[in-house]
Amino acid sequence: MNGNEFGRLFRVTSYGESHGPAMGVTVSGCPAGLELSEEDVQHELDRRKPGQSMITTSRDEPDAVEIHSGLQDGYTTGTPIGMGIQNKDPRSGKYEPFITAPRPSHGDFTYSAKFGTRNWGGGGRSSARETVNWVAAGAIAQKLLEREGIQVKAHVNQIGDIESPDVSFDELLEHTEENEVRCAHPETAERMRERIQTYQQEGDSIGGSIYFEARGVPRGLGAPRFDSVTARLGQAMMAVPAATGFEFGLGRTAREQTGSERNEDWTFDEDGDPIPVGNDHGGLQGGITTGQPIYGEVTLHAPTSIPKTQTTVDWETGEEKEIQVIGRHDPVLPPRGVPVVEAMVNLTIVDFMLLGGYLNPDRLDDRPGEYETEYHPRSPENRDREE
Template identity: 50%
Template sequence: MSNTFGRLFRITTFGESHGPGIGVIVDGCPAGLALEAQEIQTALDRRRPGQSELTTPRQEADQVEVLAGWFEGYTTGTPLSLLIRNQDQRSHDYTHIQHAYRPSHADYTYDQKYGRRDYRGGGRSSARETAARVAAGAVAAAFLRQHGIQVQSYVSQVGGVKVPVGYEELDLGLIDSNMVRCPHPETAERMADLIRQTRDRHDTVGGVVTGVVRGVPAGLGEPVFDKLHAELGKAMLSINAVKGFEYGSGFEGTLLFGSEHNDAFYTDEAGQVRTRTNHSGGIQGGISNGQDIYFRVAFKPVATILQSQATINDQGEAIALAGKGRHDPCVLPRAVPIVDAMANLVLADMLLRARANRV
């Protein structure tokens, strides 16, 4: 099982949804990075369950414990070990699926791959694993901040309700001003209403998270297999419930002619190379060009719904199955810090790799 992500700034996550805890080893983080445990905790608080009426009611403090690799407020250069203990497991909520395959879950595929599975909350396939990524992403964010790089993600669509403007016209400082994490207040209210209505119908709804990265210098990324947008895509597609990734003009760019889509270069008053448009999304030839990087991540509706559905058990027999337990009617609000984390990890890794490219 592959549990490691990154090449130089590298993380390995461990643990299951209903085990004693989950955690992450961060290897390759440079020594001397100023880091407070509260920075990690703040990121975890944005992802934790039970934070609002729109999320799962499972109550987890997600209190991080720094076990190694950190001393007197600074990283030591040795592996950084972070642990988050599980506290509010209700494993009995999942006994009904011990031998059943939930529609659109990983139950069947895990059985086929490993011959056994932890059915309690999905075990390793549970989105609870992403708390470990968020903890590691907070470390990466601290490293990027020293280099003037900032990642900000927000909910730009829930179901058919979309933010009507691009990120350039939004005040991203408003992302955490509401439960949905949408920086367009009027749209956020409509999104929240849709999530409530969906929850009351015992159903779920998906949407889109938009990510924006500012301050990235030109030159990050590799020109062939490890293109910057390919690494970002891999990172985002590794998140539970993600069904699509696009950057820059994305699929809409196919509607433009080359003369409309090309980003013309110019030199600004400060002598910096800029582009007049940014259809490239800050990446050209797999390498950052110094402009804002922006991308969109599509999340499907959460697979567990509190309605009866037709499926089969591990003996191939047809059964009816209804979801139980505590689940998000919409994963988008809690997905924002996960998208932030994965983007931070990719950029931290690429920044370290770029240091080896030139004398």
Template identity: 80%
Template sequence: MNGNRFGRLFQVTTFGESHGEAMGCTVSGCPAGLELSADDIQEDLDRRKPGQSMITTSRGEPDAVTINSGVQDGYTTGTPIGMVIENKDARSGKYEPFITAPRPSHGDFTYSAKFGTRNWGGGGRSSARETVNWVAAGAIAKKLLALEGVELKAHVNQIGDVVAPEVSFEELLEHSEENDVRCAHPETADEMQDLIADYQDEGDSIGGSIYFEARGVPVGLGAPRFDSLSARLGQAMMAVPATTAFEFGLGTEAAEWSGKDRNDDWEFDEDGNPVPVENDHGGIQGGISSGEPIYGEVTLHAPTSIPTEQQTVDWETEEVVDDAQVIGRHDPVLPPRGVPVVEAMLALTLVDFMLLSGRINPDRVDGKPGEYDTDYHPSNPRNQ
């Protein structure tokens, strides 16, 4: 099975299954000289891990990461970074009724039809638990971007029919981690929490969306057509489990705008550089970053694992099953834990383009592209 690698220069290859021994990934292409520890990665993993609150699965996974290669004396060496996150609380017994009966709207049938086999415990490789690897790799990408002055953040802007008003980037940074829903508008977060609780009480689930934004992205990332920044972002976000839509800038609202209203006028900034007056294009024009903030939205459908009785079929007995119940520990809503996943995929996409464009030195991050300082590393004999 292919499709386990993301990126061109900054490449992430993942492994693991929901109820297997461990999850893990290898990050290739990270320059040498980046200060990095397990704590740097753990911070984002803790935001994604299960069991955080009453609106997440109660599966008790600490999601503790170990770095097995690519880091020495607290700095990256330029070699592949290997990371492992062990599964500590897998309980496959709940899934035995679905060995030969596909759960409604899961990947059970399509996976089995394609490969002739599957790991049925917790969804196996197709489980959203696999995103723990993406978040681990994304934490490294974020550190690289921060060195170049690029900052990014996401928050939950909609759950069901409850929609948060627009918030500033500063509000995103300040408030999105203050509540269980990860909504940067506190009053709306309370409404979202109540709505989620209502669906939980009914044995049901609900969908929502995540708004993301990146500041400090330089001009010139991307290319026309198939290597456009928007196309690659679309690939990254549509890979997030349960995603049904990705948009940037005005998104689907652009269908309601005339060309005159949507088109961004140009002016000169204080340094004499052309800049757009508005940013309805979402930081990307012609597939290339404009230097303005990149922003957009990812829509996630309701979790498909719910205890409410549903209909399926058993392909072994050839019987219709009218009372199928997915009994287990599942999230009633996905966006709150999806926020760090969306941030990770945004960071991985941007850092890959930064390396491709030469904005980040692919060999070492201590100097400018092409400049090498042999004294940067604490384990260098000169420094001992």
């Protein structure tokens, strides 16, 4: 199976199945000299992990990360960073009824049709649990971006037909983590929570969307066509499980505007550089960054694993059958999807920063003091250190 890598210079390779022994990810291309700890990664994993509230799955996974390689004395060495997360609470037995009877709107049949086999426990590789790897890798990318003054933040801006009003970036930073829905508008968050619980009590689920914004991204990142920031962000967002749509800038509303309405005039900024008036383009023109905030949203459909009775077929017996998907599943995806979307934005931007020469691909400039001069292992001052 291909398709398990993301990025060009900052390359992420993930592995693991939902109910297998462990999840894991390798990050190649991180420059040497970045201060990094398991706690840095764990902070982001704790935001994504299951069992956080009554509106998430009850699966009990601590998602405790272990960094196996790529660090020395708390700093990256420039070699691949390997991370593992053990699966502590798998229960594959609940999925035995679906070995030859695909769950509606899952990847059960398509995986089996393509490969002739599949890991049927919890959906295996197709499970959204795989995003734990993305968040772990995204935590490293976030550390690199923070050094450059770049911030990425997201929040849930719609659940069902309940939509949040626009919020400022400061409100995103201040309020998103204050409630279990992860909506930065507190009043709307409470309405969303009540709606989610209604569907949950009915044995159903509901979809929604996540808004993201990136501040401090320099102008000039990206290349035309297939290597545009727009194209790469689209790939990143549409890889998120349950994603059905990605928009940036005006998004769908651009279809309603004339050219004179959408076009942005040019002026000079305080440094005398050209800058567009307004940012309806979402920080991207011609697929290249303008230096203004990048913003957009990704739509996630309702979770497909629901306890309501549904109809499927058994391809071995040739019979139709009614099923109920009984297990530990989220009634809505955007609240736990916020750190996933942030991770993928972080990974995309870091990759472009390396490609654009904003980060030294080999080592960072402000390395720890002991590495500021060339290291000779057998020199007198380093013999004791080596031993």
